[in-house]
Amino acid sequence: MYDFNGKVVLVTGGAVGIGFSCVKEILRAGAQGVTIADINEANGKAAENELAKVFGSNKVLFLNVDVTKQDEFEDAFEKTLKKWKTIDILINNAGTFNDKQWEFQIDLNVTAMVRGNLLGLQYMGKDRGGKGGIIVNMASILGLQETHTLPIFSGTKHFTIGLTRSLGTPYHFDRTGVRIAAICPGYTSTPLADYIRQTDAPFLSPDLWQLYVKGDKDIPKQPAESVAAGVITCIKEGKNGSVWVVENKEHYEIVLPDRKTLRK
Numbered sequence: 001m002y003d004f005n006g007k008v009v010l011v012t013g014g015a016v017g018i019g020f021s022c023v024k025e026i027l028r029a030g031a032q033g034v035t036i037a038d039i040n041e042a043n044g045k046a047a048e049n050e051l052a053k054v055f056g057s058n059k060v061l062f063l064n065v066d067v068t069k070q071d072e073f074e075d076a077f078e079k080t081l082k083k084w085k086t087i088d089i090l091i092n093n094a095g096t097f098n099d100k101q102w103e104f105q106i107d108l109n110v111t112a113m114v115r116g117n118l119l120g121l122q123y124m125g126k127d128r129g130g131k132g133g134i135i136v137n138m139a140s141i142l143g144l145q146e147t148h149t150l151p152i153f154s155g156t157k158h159f160t161i162g163l164t165r166s167l168g169t170p171y172h173f174d175r176t177g178v179r180i181a182a183i184c185p186g187y188t189s190t191p192l193a194d195y196i197r198q199t200d201a202p203f204l205s206p207d208l209w210q211l212y213v214k215g216d217k218d219i220p221k222q223p224a225e226s227v228a229a230g231v232i233t234c235i236k237e238g239k240n241g242s243v244w245v246v247e248n249k250e251h252y253e254i255v256l257p258d259r260k261t262l263r264k
């Protein structure tokens with residue numbers, strides 16, 4: 001069983017929502033320290049202060065980081081290493097829903113996801129002088145199915161699952177000692193989920209927003225803590241390349257079928 005004691009974790013987008021819940025659960029599990037790499041300075045500082053009261057003042061490091069910027073993201077690894085001398089787990093959580101500003105969305109959900117994985121392998125990989133580790137990539141259940149309301153978001157999360165499964169193959173693990181898994185949350189109560197319910201701004205067109213809001217009424221939102229519980233199980237037990245769903249407060253691994261079994 002994986003032991004969190006003494007482990008150091010870097011969580012992107014950890015100031016609020018799912019990322020913040022992950023930080024809390026990781027500290028509760030006994031980690032030595034967590035770096036929150038987030039673009040929102042006010043929320044990041046508030047998170048750092050709140051966590052210091054519960055877990056002690058030297059357990060959390062907030063860094064104002066935009067993961068779409070290579071130098072800032074890389075600096076987060078350097079500063080984490082400087083503070084704790086090691087990095088054991090990376091959670092690539094920062095992401096958005098924004099089909100209207102789809103290039104921005106791809107920059108964050110796809111390009112920065114690749115950047116995070118490559119930096120994680122660079123800083124933790126045995127082939128690069130590290131001691132191995134774990135990368136958890138935040139996807140979505142919409143990365144496993146089609147959706148008419150958020151087609152570009154859905155595409156970015158399909159990408160995350162594909163990247164995770166391909167980097168999570170034995171060839172890469174044997175070289176790097178880094179285990180990689182993906183989490184697919186269902187609808188979860190966070191500032192982002194609240195925001196997209198309130199405005200058509202992140203949708204390709206107002207009619208798609210109206211359809212989203214109509215459907216949204218029937219979908220219960222799970223708390224962010226449920227996703228964090230799934231992340232903890234995935235870190236403890238998740239096999240390399242595995243994909244996990246967290247929906248309706250439940251988490252479980254799924255097995256994706258071979259294409260040949262899907263032939264019509």
Ligand SMILES: NC(=O)c1ccc[n+]([C@@H]2O[C@H](COP(=O)([O-])OP(=O)(O)OC[C@H]3O[C@@H](n4cnc5c(N)ncnc54)[C@H](O)[C@@H]3O)[C@@H](O)[C@H]2O)c1
Nearest residue numbers: 013017018038039040066067094095140187188190191192
């Ligand atoms: N909430 C849901 O229903 C849901 C469902 C499926 C997947 N997800 C995924 O879970 C992840 C977290 O979502 P959430 O709902 O908690 O979002 P959120 O917006 O509530 O929190 C995301 C955090 O990421 C930070 N962030 C945004 N851009 C950043 C950047 N460029 N660099 C660094 N930090 C940045 C924000 O400041 C914020 O603190 C995302 O990848 C999202 O796509 C969420």
